[in-house]
Structure formats: structure tokens, C-alpha cells
Amino acid sequence: MTEEKSANFLEEIVEKDLEAGKYKHIITRFPPEPNGYLHMGHAKSICLNFGLALKYGGKTNLRFDDTNPVTEETEYVEGIKNDIKWLGFNWSDEFYASDYFGKLYEFAVTLIKNGLAYVDDSTSEEIAKQKGTPTQPGTNSPYRDRSIEENLQLFAEMKAGKYKDGEKVLRAKVDMAHVNMHMRDPLMYRIKHAHHHRTGDTWCIYPMYDFAHGQSDSIENITHSICTLEFVPHRALYDWFIEKLNIYPSHQYEFARLNMTYTVMSKRKLLKLVSEKYVDGWDDPRMPTISGMRRRGYTPESIREFCDKIGIAKRENLIDISLLEFCVREHLNKIALRRMVVVDPLKVVITNYPEGKSEMLSSENNPEDHDAGSREMPFSREIYIEQDDFMEVPAKKYFRLAPGQMVRLKSAYIIRCEEVIKDASGKVITVNCTYIPESKSGSDVSGINVKGVIHWVSIAEALPVEIRSYDRLFNVENPALIDDNMLDALNPDSLNKKIAYAEPSLKNATADERFQFMRTGYFCIDSDSTKDKLVFNRTVTLRDTWAKEGKK
């Protein structure tokens, strides 16, 4: 049953390493910085890193890259852990780069002792100037040739808090003329008198990414350290530190990050949307964050399937959001309970159905899953149908309700439109119909075949609920291209709230259930929901080929 899927380039590397006996088992890691919530790009990385360990036998560590106390918070740590678990993955060990601050300090001292690092008094502007440009070599800092003893003392003083923020830094002594800018005496430590979410005020010097990440990988014996393409130029430095320190040789590999149409996938931009209140928090259902998608009703299965389908490669990509929608529909179609909810109501009176009478009709919960059983819903003389399901002057190929035409009410009777009642402005307010008693679902002996089947809800028992429909956050395919003014491309109609009329069984809906409001879309209970006011999020619409017909 399991069809052979060809390996991506990272799987090939792992397979080769394993075959060559380079490792007995692999160790990967997922290294988020706790300065924001996880998004779909992280989901891709999580599926990759955990997936590799699962597939080839090994383990994956969760390691928070918490080397910048100014932006990092415990709230994010908890959010990130929650998201990973929800996606369905379990980490082997939970580590923090801050666990290694002591070790890292020793590494730095070692490099100083070997003449490979020095304390620099230059300002950040001066250092930037010294760096040169990609096409021009840099120049040496005037402090580059301090003695080892002096460097040792100054670095100890930095640690001891003798200097103010920015007054001094520790730099690696590599090569200011190196063609790779990252090798031009990169910063290893900077002074920040800031409170760290885990180490508190123990430290006032903090290692830079380049002097923390690779060393952390090495300490944990990570065999395959996988990151995104923008870190390719860092690899030389990654290897340089490991070599000079003579520590466990972890190796870095890079793959292309995920981009999706009509959204942004950068923590910085997502943070801007949140902090400037263009969305309602990190878990706003319009956000491509894991928490947002969870709130919107996406399932972990569908996200994992998506990550599997998009593949892993090294070229820039822009994934069509419709692939994600396909994945979630595919899963929800199998598990969602079918319910009838009228969003834009039009009153229908069934004139030959006795006043005051009502009957319970049975309807299956999921035609894809007969074990899901059925539920009952009331039928009576006055019902709501969808405004779209009636046309006074029917369009071509329209097979719903129209004067003189018949439709089937799903799981109920066939009705025929007899009379259209309008208000003073000419707007249709009620449609009078007759029903065919012999056409009852399950015991239809009418012999009538109608093409149209529509959903409905009995007015007397209808449950008013709020439904929130979401559209794309941005109006342009790739908002990242208009970096400086991405807000101009925000879709003003990305959120639509409405009161709809639901069949009464929905009263008992729970947060973990998934629903298909028949002919409308997939929905789930939103966290804003209360006992008195149910709120549903539209996860995704159903495919609608009739709507496309209309656009032609």
C-alpha cells in the first residue's frame, strides 16, 4: 500500500551517511528563536527535521535559540512547544542555547588563548565600515592585534559588567579580506545589560547566532543541522569555529524556505501585522501561523500532508495556497459532520403543509463514513433556504428554485415554487411553495426526479449563530515583493462576520468537532464562542463549480 516516494536531497544525504557508517543513528534539531509564534514555514522545517529522524531512526531535539534577551519571551516558548505538539511531533530533549552560555564562554576564552579572537572597542559604525563591501575587502580594526593577555582581561571585564552596552565586542580573528563577508572578523559576543527569560541577570554578554548555533549543535552531537538558504554563507564560519575549537563536527545543510501565495511568511512581517493590529493576534485565523490555522480549523494531518506534498529542494518557490486548501478539504471531507446552515436566508412557506405541524427527519452525518451515523432535524411549514438558491428569472443551467420549478430539500421533500411575494421595493421576501408528500427522503414514491438539491432549516427551531468567513490576507500573489509597503496590499475584506441560521443539533457542537455546512464549506467552533452565542470559523469553502460558471 505504501507507495515508494523518491527521496529528497536531504534524505539522500542521510541515506548515504548511514550506508557509509558515518553515523549509527541521526540526530536533528528544531531551533526556533522564542521571539514570535511559529508559522507554516516552521511547519515545513518541523516536518523535515522530525520526519528525517522518524524515517531513518534517530531523534530530534527542540532547542530554543535564545541568545537575544531583548526580543525573547517565555510566552513564545510555551506557544512554540504547544504548536509542535499539536502538529503531532515529540522532541527527544528540550534544550536552550542559554543552557550553554557557560560552555560558550569557555569556547570563547579558548579562541582568545589561541590568538583567534580579540576584544574590539570600535563602534558598530566603525565595524560596519571595516567590513568593506561584497566587492571590496575590509580593513583591520586598530584593536585587532591586542595581546592575548589583554584580550583575556578585557573579555573577563566585559563579562563582569565593567562596560556599557555597545562599548566593546568580542570578534573572531579570521580574515578581513575574505571574499565571504561573514568571515571578516565576525562578532562573537556583544554586551547587553538585559534580563534574559531564563538566565535572568546572570549574564551581560550574549553570544551572537554564529557563535552559538553551531556550537550548540556540536554539544548536542547533531549529525544533520538543517536550516534555510539564507544561512549558506554562514556555513564557512560554522565549520571554522568547529575546526578551531576541535569539537564534534556537526554539519549544516540548507533548503529553500516556504513561500505561499497571498500571504507573508516572515516573523518580522507577521509581528508587524499583530502589533499594529491589522489582525487580531498571532492566532488570528487569517494568519499563516500554526496557531492561526489551528484556530481556523485546519487539522494537523492536513498540514503534514501539505508539507509532504510541497517537497524539499533548494530553489526559491511560491506555493499556490490552493494546494493547502486541497489538503485540508481532502481530510475534512473524510471526518467532518454534515450540517445544514442557511447563511443568507430567504423565507419559504410550504402552503400545503399543515400549520403547527412539524416532523423530525433523519439525515446522515457523513456520506463518506457510514459509521458516523445520522441525526434528526425538524421540518415544518416555514423554512429558510439560501437566497442564492432562488432566482425569479433563472439563469441558464440553473437547477434550483424558480417560479414553477422544483427542487429537493436535502433529506426532506421535493417542493415546487408557486408564488413569489415581494416588498414595496420589489425585493423578494417570501416564496410560497407546495410540497409533494410522497417525495419524502428514504421513502420517495413520487417518481419525480429533480436535479437540484438544496439545504434548508426550519425557522421555528433555527439556531442563530455567528459565522466568520475568511478570505486571503493580501490582494497580491506575492506581498513579499512589495516589502516596503506591504500594508497597501492588505485585503480589506479578509474577514466577514454574519449571523446565520443553523439546524438545532449544532447547539451541542464542541471545539474539537469539524463540520461541513452542506454546500457552503467546512467550519469549526471559534474560541470566542460562548454558550449563548456560538461562533463558527469557516476553515475553507467547498469547491464551487457553479460559482465559477457565474464568473464566466
Added chain:
RNA sequence: UGUCCUAUGGUGUAAUGGUAACACUGCAGAUUUUGAUUCUGCCUUUCUAGGUUCGAAUCCUAGUAGGACAACCA
């Protein structure tokens, strides 16, 4: 006018020197008590030029195009 990375249908991804394929999208049709689902079919692909080879999407060279790199961010 540097170094590095990348280049296969509209979008992704495969083919690992031997007939370019799979998925999504789009289009058409069948079935359908959801215009859903399911099923069938169709459209559309190797950046360019040389070279190696019996044979190149694949290897080599050059070009072109796109991306990354000059934060005391990660």
C-alpha cells in the same frame, strides 16, 4: 562590477547518462438527494549556446535570468 546558491508545464516536485512523470490549478465530461465527494479525459514542461557521449533534464564550459551576502537579529 566579487563570492556563493538556483534554473524541468501556470504552481510545486520527480526522473540519479537510456521513452520527461506525479500532484495542485485550469478546462471538458460521467456519476451524484451536497453544482461537494468520486471517476474519466484534455491543456501545458527540461533557460540559451557550445562540448563530452551510441545516447544528456542529468556530466563539462560559457552565457543569461533569479536569489543570498556589507544587523552589536536569528
